[in-house]
Amino acid sequence: MDFDHLLDDLTPPQKEAATHTEGPLLILAAAGSGKTRVITRRIANLIGCGVPPWSILALTFTNKAAGEMRERVHTMLDPQGDDPRLTRGLTVSTFHALCARLLRRYAELAEHDGVKLGIKPDFTIYPAADQLAAIKAAVLALGLSTSNWPPRSVLSAISAAKNELLDAEAFSLRASDFYAKNIAKLYSSYQAKLRAANAADFDDLLVLTAKMLRDSPAVREECQKRWQYLMIDEYQDTNHAQFVIASLLAGDGPEGGIGPNVCVVGDPDQAIYSWRGADITNILEFEERYPAASVITLGENFRSTAPILAAADALIRNNKQRKHKDLYTSREGGDPVTVVLCRDERHEAQLVTDWLRSHAEDEDGEGARWREMAVFYRTNALSRVMEDALREAGVPYVIARGTAFFDREEIKHALGYLRVVANPADDVSLGRIVNTPARGIGATSLGRVREMAQTTGLTLWEALGRVEDVPGLSARATNAVRTFVETVRGWTGGGAFMGREVSGSLAELVERVVRESGLERMYTKQAQTSKSESDAERLDNLSELVSSAAQFEEDYDPASDPFAFPAGDSFAPAADPQADAADATTDPATTNTNNNPAEQAETPPLLAMLRAYLEKVSLVADADAIDPAQGSVTLMTLHAAKGLEFPVVAMIGLEEGLLPHSRAQTSESDLEEERRLCFVGITRAMEHVQLTSAKYRTIRGMTERTIPSRFIEELPREHAKVSDQSDAWADTSDSLHNDASDGFDAGPTDGHSRSGSAYETKPGGKLAQARRELPVGSKVRHPQFGVGEVLSLDGGASVRAKIKFKHVGVKTLVLEYARLQRLP
DNA sequence: CACTCATTCCTTTTT
DNA sequence: GGAATGAGTG
Numbered sequence: 001m002d003f004d005h006l007l008d009d010l011t012p013p014q015k016e017a018a019t020h021t022e023g024p025l026l027i028l029a030a031a032g033s034g035k036t037r038v039i040t041r042r043i044a045n046l047i048g049c050g051v052p053p054w055s056i057l058a059l060t061f062t063n064k065a066a067g068e069m070r071e072r073v074h075t076m077l078d079p080q081g082d083d084p085r086l087t088r089g090l091t092v093s094t095f096h097a098l099c100a101r102l103l104r105r106y107a108e109l110a111e112h113d114g115v116k117l118g119i120k121p122d123f124t125i126y127p128a129a130d131q132l133a134a135i136k137a138a139v140l141a142l143g144l145s146t147s148n149w150p151p152r153s154v155l156s157a158i159s160a161a162k163n164e165l166l167d168a169e170a171f172s173l174r175a176s177d178f179y180a181k182n183i184a185k186l187y188s189s190y191q192a193k194l195r196a197a198n199a200a201d202f203d204d205l206l207v208l209t210a211k212m213l214r215d216s217p218a219v220r221e222e223c224q225k226r227w228q229y230l231m232i233d234e235y236q237d238t239n240h241a242q243f244v245i246a247s248l249l250a251g252d253g254p255e256g257g258i259g260p261n262v263c264v265v266g267d268p269d270q271a272i273y274s275w276r277g278a279d280i281t282n283i284l285e286f287e288e289r290y291p292a293a294s295v296i297t298l299g300e301n302f303r304s305t306a307p308i309l310a311a312a313d314a315l316i317r318n319n320k321q322r323k324h325k326d327l328y329t330s331r332e333g334g335d336p337v338t339v340v341l342c343r344d345e346r347h348e349a350q351l352v353t354d355w356l357r358s359h360a361e362d363e364d365g366e367g368a369r370w371r372e373m374a375v376f377y378r379t380n381a382l383s384r385v386m387e388d389a390l391r392e393a394g395v396p397y398v399i400a401r402g403t404a405f406f407d408r409e410e411i412k413h414a415l416g417y418l419r420v421v422a423n424p425a426d427d428v429s430l431g432r433i434v435n436t437p438a439r440g441i442g443a444t445s446l447g448r449v450r451e452m453a454q455t456t457g458l459t460l461w462e463a464l465g466r467v468e469d470v471p472g473l474s475a476r477a478t479n480a481v482r483t484f485v486e487t488v489r490g491w492t493g494g495g496a497f498m499g500r501e502v503s504g505s506l507a508e509l510v511e512r513v514v515r516e517s518g519l520e521r522m523y524t525k526q527a528q529t530s531k532s533e534s535d536a537e538r539l540d541n542l543s544e545l546v547s548s549a550a551q552f553e554e555d556y557d558p559a560s561d562p563f564a565f566p567a568g569d570s571f572a573p574a575a576d577p578q579a580d581a582a583d584a585t586t587d588p589a590t591t592n593t594n595n596n597p598a599e600q601a602e603t604p605p606l607l608a609m610l611r612a613y614l615e616k617v618s619l620v621a622d623a624d625a626i627d628p629a630q631g632s633v634t635l636m637t638l639h640a641a642k643g644l645e646f647p648v649v650a651m652i653g654l655e656e657g658l659l660p661h662s663r664a665q666t667s668e669s670d671l672e673e674e675r676r677l678c679f680v681g682i683t684r685a686m687e688h689v690q691l692t693s694a695k696y697r698t699i700r701g702m703t704e705r706t707i708p709s710r711f712i713e714e715l716p717r718e719h720a721k722v723s724d725q726s727d728a729w730a731d732t733s734d735s736l737h738n739d740a741s742d743g744f745d746a747g748p749t750d751g752h753s754r755s756g757s758a759y760e761t762k763p764g765g766k767l768a769q770a771r772r773e774l775p776v777g778s779k780v781r782h783p784q785f786g787v788g789e790v791l792s793l794d795g796g797a798s799v800r801a802k803i804k805f806k807h808v809g810v811k812t813l814v815l816e817y818a819r820l821q822r823l824p
Numbered sequence: 825c826a827c828t829c830a831t832t833c834c835t836t837t838t839t
Numbered sequence: 840g841g842a843a844t845g846a847g848t849g
Contacts, residue, residue: 061839062839096839202838205839273838275837276837276838276839379835380837381835384840440825443825477825621838623838637836639838658836700834700835700841701840701841
């Protein structure tokens with residue numbers, strides 16, 4: 001097949017980067033320089049040159065970026081979509097997802113090699129809330145107070161240590177002062193808790209993988225043999241642990257050669273994660289580690305108009321600890337950046353809304369361009385006022401917060417149950433749910449059980465199973481525990497996931513858990529008594545969870561699940577490159593773990609699926625939730641904006657203390673990172689940027705006078721027009737009703753007169769939004785079901801659409817999850 | 825033991 | 840403004 005045309009639309013430097021396939025390569029790619037394009041072409045080119053797809057590993061920052069990259073490579077090589085084998089086995093993943101996967105697959109092999117990881121392949125990934133709970137328990141267990149040792153800061157100290165690959169022991173050896181010594185104690189106590197629960201936190205995924213690759217020759221060789229070509233995107237934001245993993249995966253390359261085929265892509269000017277342990281010196285380290293590395297700089301910007309780029313360039317030049325690189329564009333013309341000073345945050349939100357609307361209207365397709373707009377802010381808290389204004393104005397918007405759904409109380413509880421089902425040793429989850437809803441197992445009783453577990457060395461779950469051995473427990477509490485244990489056993493079929501009661505369907509399991517746990521009843525009751533809208537929403541959210549599980553079940557491919565057995569997809573062996581990669585499935589892991597075949601071979605399919613589901617849920621990032629196919633303005637933090645582009649961009653809250661943030665002004669390098677953050681925001685914009693600053697802002701209930709961000713002054717006046725609107729806004733309290741002429745007076749008294757549907761009173765409501773974007777009769781495409789037509793929409797917190805598909809008939813889908821694409 | 829209400833402390837950014 | 844404790848009552 002001829003793939004030469006793939007490179008036709010690249011500039012000479014881009015082409016050089018895309019075709020430089022052998023040996024170490026560092027690509028310094030300025031903002032908007034077509035980085036993603038180069039990476040995807042490079043992968044496609046490799047495959048076109050005959051490199052087997054399964055020997056290519058590409059690491060990205062978010063799952064979303066990974067998915068997009070995979071898709072783009074695929075459509076490039078296989079526009080007809082009729083030959084999945086062309087990219088079969090290509091691995092595109094985030095560091096964390098890859099690590100989770102490697103650990104599951106190789107943990108046992110590594111243990112066999114004498115490497116003590118302390119986790120079994122079915123380990124649980126602890127979400128942030130559970131991490132904090134575990135830390136807090138550790139603090140209390142050491143007899144310290146949580147006010148002197150706030151779990152948050154303890155956790156971030158531990159996290160920093162982990163990112164430097166210091167385990168508890170190494171940390172303890174270095175600890176010299178009182179503070180560090182206590183952190184060391186907490187660190188090891190926290191680790192002990194995680195291990196006892198067969199759990200790993202986010203950082204552990206990296207730490208343990210690094211350890212496994214470093215200490216187990218079998219695993220390292222296996223991986224090095226398989227992945228001959230390694231690519232890492234957003235390299236400036238990788239931390240030390242990630243550097244070590246990458247370098248262990250890459251190996252040294254052929255003997256006497258110039259080094260392994262490892263290609264890293266990054267831009268020091270966009271490094272915004274130093275607080276997470278990311279280290280710009282990784283880029284320097286790269287050249288040190290691979291002295292023969294080639295370096296290619298991509299400086300031409302293809303995204304932004306000249307004034308936007310000039311403003312961004314002027315801003316970033318203020319960073320002293322920086323190697324300057326020229327930014328240039330061949331795009332002529334374009335409007336200057338606008339800077340607007342507003343009275344307060346509500347005024348700001350109003351002006352931004354008006355500004356967005358003006359750009360929506362001056363384009364041909366009326367109202368159709370919301371999706372091309374974004375609002376960025378430094379902290380999540382700033383989104384609320386913006387949301388209010390957009391909702392009020394009837395502008396559709398989405399917030400890029402993928403984790404928000406899973407952070408809700410009711411969802412956390414339901415997932416807590418599911419985690420216990422998947423891993424009964426998970427004490428933290430068990431603790432969360434054992435008495436939610438209240439079932440008579442209160443703090444006192446639970447404390448007794450915990451005590452007994454502690455002294456006998458049992459897990460909490462095991463102790464609950466032997467409740468009769470717990471001293472001093474009331475008959476009532478004993479009975480309550482028995483009932484609880486029975487209920488959970490009913491879901492797991494006593495741990496075997498077999499039997500009359502266990503159906504094998506994930507969605508059904510989730511539904512049963514929601515119902516039989518009593519969560520459903522609890523929230524139904526609350527909704528009836530309190531009539532608060534949020535309580536009614538909880539029920540909707542729970543059924544949405546069931547839908548998401550159903551969706552997952554539909555998309556689930558057991559072959560790509562590291563639990564499934566035997567797996568034969570992407571881990572095809574490197575042994576015989578000539579053989580058909582798709583079919584040659586002598587899986588290395590399955591042949592090597594025969595020392596313990598019982599455990600793996602008997603992992604029931606439902607359990608495997610449940611674990612895969614929980615893993616997916618644990619690894620979602622905010623940026624993953626962005627769906628530009630929806631016709632909405634996107635709201636997100638500056639951090640989440642990295643890697644994206646929008647024709648129209650508004651940045652709010654350009655004030656001292658917010659951007660640069662007050663917590664990031666202690667050192668010059670902190671301040672420079674804030675400046676890079678601002679730079680990242682501006683360079684996302686293709687056509688128009690507006691920066692706003694409010695004279696007064698209410699934070700945590702306190703209204704304070706602000707100072708405009710120093711970054712505003714750093715913008716050149718010829719490319720950044722400042723307009724002071726802060727006095728144009730009369731200081732009257734009814735400011736938000738100013739636009740009542742728009743017709744959105746949603747007073748409760750006349751809400752019903754306008755329309756038969758109660759939802760019509762909320763112009764920005766999800767259902768109304770869905771009706772605008774996906775009216776009945778629209779044609780849509782679903783990744784699984786193909787082409788269909790919308791029959792009806794109905795709502796609540798989760799909008800569902802009935803869709804008639806050509807081939808599979810009528811389906812009801814939750815819009816948020818169904819990746820629908822609207823067809824003309 | 826469960827539930828309600830008042831008080832306290834926050835929040836930077838995220839895989 | 841809001842989540843997360845803690846005291847106090849049924």
